[in-house]
Amino acid sequence: EYNVPLDVKLGWVTNFQDGTAVTLNDDGTIFKYAGAIWWQNAATGISTSALLGTGVQGFGTEQEISVFYGAIGYSMVDSRLRIGLDYVFGSNDIDYKTPGVINPSIDFQEITPRISWKHNKNLTISGYYAYLMTDAPNEYYTDPVTGNDRRLEDEDRQRVRVEVKYSF
Known part of the structure; x- marks a missing residue:
């Protein structure tokens, strides 16, 4: 009998109508995705408020999202050390x-x-190091909130997080 200390998470998120998010994953929990910064981020435009179709200047906003995610982790040293990679x-x-x-x-x-x-x-x-890259059309559009013209450009965002957790 072999015990391989490897874990894998796969999933897909979409919305098929305003105010609804559908997830297919092997975890059974909602809003527990791979990655660290793509959700609730202005660079991707994805947030829980966007899924609700909130109105802007009297008009509604709709979004069509399609997100695939995967994560792999490996435990070693008596399962005390774990390294992983999310995509x-x-x-x-x-x-x-x-x-x-x-x-x-x-x-x-x-x-x-x-x-x-x-x-x-x-x-x-x-800890983790998250690196987010966006590919957006390099064109001007009118921001419906401010009325100002903006150029929607590619962005790179990064975040480093270290957590020390002591439980009593």
């Missing part, structure tokens, strides 16, 4: 439902290496 690839098509406003389409990817060390039953040290 997210998705697109967000925004429809502002406002006359004269260009509706952007944003493609993105995120790569997030992770590491954690369980020092003892009470103390765990963990």
Whole structure:
């Protein structure tokens, strides 16, 4: 009998109508995706408020999202050390439902290496480095909130997080 200390997470997120998000994953929990910064981020435009179709200047906003994600982790040293890698690839098509406003389409990817060390039953040290890249049409559009012209450009965003958790 072999016990391989490897874990894999795969999933897909989409919405088929305003205010609804559908996830297919092997985890059974909602809003527990791979990656660290693509969700609730202005660079991707994806947020829980966007899924609700909130109105802008009297007009509604719709989004069509399609996101695939996967994560792999490997435990070693008596399962105290875990290293992992998350990958997210998705697109967000925004429809502002406002006359004269260009509706952007944003493609993105995120790569997030992770590491954690369980020092003892009470103390765990963990961290990640998240790197988000967006591919947006390099064109001007009128921001429906401010009325100003903006250029929607590709963005790279990064985040480093270290957490020391002591449980009593």
